[in-house]
Amino acid sequence: RKEVEQDPGPFNVPEGATVAFNCTYSNSASQSFFWYRQDCRKEPKLLMSVYSSGNEDGRFTAQLNRASQYISLLIRDSKLSDSATYLCAVNSGNTGKLIFGQGTTLQVKP
């Protein structure tokens, strides 16, 4: 089993839709969680950190479920510009090392 797993998709949604992605992790000692966005042929860019209490940044909401060992990303009112691959990253135990999921591809259609 991979340490961090994501549904690769693609998720095809119309503009204005709400879409959610999950990411499961296997190391119960993990303490930090992040969502990155990666555009085609570009580098991953940090979208948001995921805090225990959940956090929101505009149309984006990230949540952590420690009991079930997953994090989620919710995007409301999808825009065409949200089309990208979303990578979750989880720190490995007590290290500063991040393990990345394979990414979930989102395509927002007009």
Added chain:
Amino acid sequence: DAGVIQSPRHEVTEMGQEVTLRCKPISGHNSLFWYRQTMMRGLELLIYFNNNVPIDDSGMPEDRFSAKMPNASFSTLKIQPSEPRDSAVYFCASSPRLAVNNEQFFGPGTRLTVL
């Protein structure tokens, strides 16, 4: 502010040749990470440094791969000899310090093709 800088951006070489990838982390960042990304395997951590010292190189695939960080503002990843299966995008990332809650910032990557 300058982000992570990588060079070259693209490299095409022939099997057996030596390849050297370069990275300049964000000024003031103490941790540096080298990743490789392919369609099949996703984004994999190869090696990381803290204060110029290699901490974990367990992701380096073979002895053909080596990495150095001679000072706080420069690191290299070398492949010698290169093979077609090394074709991938190689990213360098840096972080202010090595801590469990520190975000990493990526460079634009080097797209390597080995013929």
